[in-house]
Amino acid sequence: MSREHSNNFAKKHKDGTELDPKIKEAVLNRSKERELPCAVAFEITKELGVEAAEVGKTVDLLNFRLVKCQLGLFGYMPEKKIIKPQDTDNQDLKEAITNAAVDGRLPCKDAWNIASEFKLRKMTVSGVADAMGIKIKPCQLGAF
Structure with a gap:
């Protein structure tokens, strides 16, 4: 339905x-x-x-x-988003997220690039960013 x-x-x-x-x-x-x-x-x-x-x-x-956002941020039922805050001891990953963030927001495209660079799932990067208090925005497709 x-x-x-x-x-x-x-x-x-x-x-x-x-x-x-x-x-x-x-x-x-x-x-x-x-x-x-x-x-x-x-x-x-x-x-x-x-x-x-x-x-x-x-x-x-x-x-x-x-x-079904590949970062887990929207389009899933029933909760809409499926990412969970994810802690990490990987300081290089945290630094890459912090350095790419603009005004406390990590552009979707940069999250994808970081995932590729660190050979991680995209949802792992969005989960770590979420745990760091960094929101993913803007979306490459313009969804948010």
């Missing part, structure tokens, strides 16, 4: 914002029940050679919902 979509995500964008027809087609073909997982959105970016923000904008303008 489909979740009710109480939000009008299109309102995040200016009236008259145009959709890229290739991105729209890919989102329509890959979504289920008006939802598109984060990982699938990034597959579309690679396949079409477009920016993540463009895919996110298309999802919004279709009034679809992004789900």
